[in-house]
Amino acid sequence: MNLKERVINIFMGKPVDNMVFSPRIYYWYMVNKLYKRFNPSKSHAIPKKYFKKSQLEIHEMLKSSPRYCEETLYLNLLETRFKPEAEIRIKTKRGGKKDEFIKYYFTPLGNLREVSSIGGGLGGHLTEYPIKTIEDIKIMRYILENSEIHFSNENFLKAEKLFGESGVVSTYLGRSPYQKLILEYMGFSRTILFLKRYPQEILDFIHFLSLWDNKMFDEIARSPLQIVNFGENIDANLSSPPYFKKYLVPYYEQRVNQLKKAGKFCHIHMDGSIKNLLPFLSELPFDGYEALTPFPQGDVSLEEIKKAIGEKILLDGIPSILFLSEYSCEQVQKFTLKVLDLFSPRLILGVSDEFPPNGDIKKLEQISKIVQEYGLK
Numbered sequence: 258m259n260l261k262e263r264v265i266n267i268f269m270g271k272p273v274d275n276m277v278f279s280p281r282i283y284y285w286y287m288v289n290k291l292y293k294r295f296n297p298s299k300s301h302a303i304p305k306k307y308f309k310k311s312q313l314e315i316h317e318m319l320k321s322s323p324r325y326c327e328e329t330l331y332l333n334l335l336e337t338r339f340k341p342e343a344e345i346r347i348k349t350k351r352g353g354k355k356d357e358f359i360k361y362y363f364t365p366l367g368n369l370r371e372v373s374s375i376g377g378g379l380g381g382h383l384t385e386y387p388i389k390t391i392e393d394i395k396i397m398r399y400i401l402e403n404s405e406i407h408f409s410n411e412n413f414l415k416a417e418k419l420f421g422e423s424g425v426v427s428t429y430l431g432r433s434p435y436q437k438l439i440l441e442y443m444g445f446s447r448t449i450l451f452l453k454r455y456p457q458e459i460l461d462f463i464h465f466l467s468l469w470d471n472k473m474f475d476e477i478a479r480s481p482l483q484i485v486n487f488g489e490n491i492d493a494n495l496s497s498p499p500y501f502k503k504y505l506v507p508y509y510e511q512r513v514n515q516l517k518k519a520g521k522f523c524h525i526h527m528d529g530s531i532k533n534l535l536p537f538l539s540e541l542p543f544d545g546y547e548a549l550t551p552f553p554q555g556d557v558s559l560e561e562i563k564k565a566i567g568e569k570i571l572l573d574g575i576p577s578i579l580f581l582s583e584y585s586c587e588q589v590q591k592f593t594l595k596v597l598d599l600f601s602p603r604l605i606l607g608v609s610d611e612f613p614p615n616g617d618i619k620k621l622e623q624i625s626k627i628v629q630e631y632g633l634k
Contacts, residue, residue, distance in 0.1 A: 259422035260322040267570060267605060268484060268522040268544060275632025276597060276604055278321040278625055279424070279572070281611045283328035286312055288614035303618055313419060319625045322424035324607075325486075326416035334416075334428040334482075335473065336407050343403030362387065367396045386444045391455050394462050397442060401469050406431075408476040429488030429526065431473060433512075434466035435496070435504035436489050445495050467508065474512055478519035485521050486547060487512075492529020501534055506541070513542040524572055528610040532556045535565040545570030545603075548610035554578040555609070563599050571600045573607035575624070580608070580616030589620045593627050601631075 258266070263273045286292075295301065295308035307315055312329045316322065323329040339345045346363040352372060358381075362369040372385035388397055416426045432440060438448040438459075451459050477485060487509070496505060513523045524545035527534070531549060535557065538546065546566055551559045554576035562571065574596040579589050596606060606628060612621065 261420070261422050261425055264322060264425045264605065265483065267602060273602055276601055276606055276628055278319070278628045279324050279605050279607045280319070280321055280621055280624075281324060281328060281607060282312060282315060282621075283325075283611065285612045285614050285616055285618075286315070291315075302615075307618065313423070316423060319621055320629060321621075321625060322605075323420060324424065324427060325429060326412070326420070326426050327428065330416055330419055332409075332412040332416050334409055334412055334426075334480075335431070335476070336409055337404050338407060339400075340403045340405075343399075345400055345403060356381070357384075360387075362396070362400060364396055364399055366399045367393075369393060369396050369400075383441070383444070386442060386447065388442045389447070391451065391458055394458065398462070398465060401466075406473045406476060408480045410480070413481060425484055426482070427484045427486060428477075428482060429486040430477065431470070432489055433487070433505060433508045434463040434470070435500065435508075436491075437466060438463070439495055440490065463504065470512070474515055477521070478516060483520075483522060485516055485523050487523065487525040487543070489526055490529070491525070491527040491531070491534070493533045494530050496534075498533050498537075501537065506537065510542055517542070524570065526610065530556045532561070535561060538565040538569070539567055543569065545572055545605075547572035549573070550576055550609040552576075559595060559599055568603055570603045570605065571596075572605040573609040574600065574604065575606070575608055577608050577611060577613045577616065580613055580620050582617065586620060586623055589623060590627060593624050594631075597628070597631050 258274050260277055263275065263277045266273045267277065289303060291303070291308055291310065293308065295305045306318075310318070313323060316329070326332045326334065344365055348361045348363065350359055351357065352359045354374070356375040358373050358375065360371050360373070369387040370385065371383055371387040373381050374384050375381035388394055413426060420426055431437070439445045443451065509525070516523055522544045523542070524547050525543050526547045528548035528550055546569060549555070549557070549562050549571065551557055551562060551574070559574070575589070575592060578584070579592060593606070597604070606624070
């Protein structure tokens with residue numbers, strides 16, 4: 258079987274001849290600028306053979322499977338467009354601090370501002386959220402009311418051709434309404450405060466965000482995608498059990514069931530503290546869980562994860578911290594075999610949640626070899 262066939266069979270619950278190794282290497286690749294030539298004048302822990310290679314070529318070298326075309330090929334499958342008549346302008350400029358960027362949203366109803374800090378030249382986090390007052394919600398609603406999400410079938414076909422037999426073209430969706438509030442629009446503290454101070458206004462906004470998602474889910478349901486990820490980045494410290502049960506569980510049940518009726522497989526990204534959310538995992542409608550992070554990085558053991566998800570699929574499983582120099586190759590080997598033994602065949606092996614920029618690539622090579630030999634048992 259090729260890697261693409263294995264991935265599909267794992268989600269369908271059909272037999273496979275071996276497990277799939279699918280590490281997300283985008284962050285490591287971009288921060289280390291592997292698209293550039295090897296510079297012998299600098300000290301590199303990364304072997305020369307990986308420089309000037311595309312991510313797809315590195316996956317081929319590792320006998321691993323790419324997962325998201327947005328990361329691997331820089332092809333977005335979901336595109337947001339503003340209605341021209343809405344007169345919405347977005348301007349981004351550098352801030353006063355290192356790696357700081359300020360984004361302005363200009364609209365006829367008023368303006369919003371958000372500030373992000375980019376760590377390591379990629380990714381980053383918001384240090385100032387766009388919604389700061391209850392009045393700002395009206396501006397954000399206007400922006401969203403005058404924007405639409407479209408699925409790019411053209412980019413999908415490009416990605417499918419480039420992936421070939423190496424993997425299944427997949428994507429991750431925008432966050433659920435509650436997750437948007439705490440991670441993108443308002444921040445955790447303001448969201449909780451506003452839910453107490455302005456409950457009806459926030460609940461109305463959550464309802465609006467849920468309705469706005471209809472377009473995205475309709476597009477995904479009609480698309481040729483087979484596997485879809487809910488890119489939630491769940492952490493129990495931000496989505497504690499009472500909030501998880503009230504704001505997230507009903508949303509997941511509605512949306513996953515909608516996509517399942519359209520023949521899609523769904524999994525969710527949970528990469529933070531999850532111990533207090535384990536009781537929910539067996540009942541949620543997802544086919545699998547991505548990035549659940551065990552000890553020594555997370556707050557749960559592999560055994561606890563296995564007990565919680567049962568026969569659902571685990572995507573990843575090896576904590577990214579193990580790829581740092583503090584941990585030996587022997588420790589990585591032992592951990593990898595434990596994940597394989599516990600979760601096979603309901604497993605897409607990878608890094609929880611991404612291979613770090615200062616990770617040792619030799620450990621990925623080691624895992625690849627372990628997986629190849631594991632299928633011969």
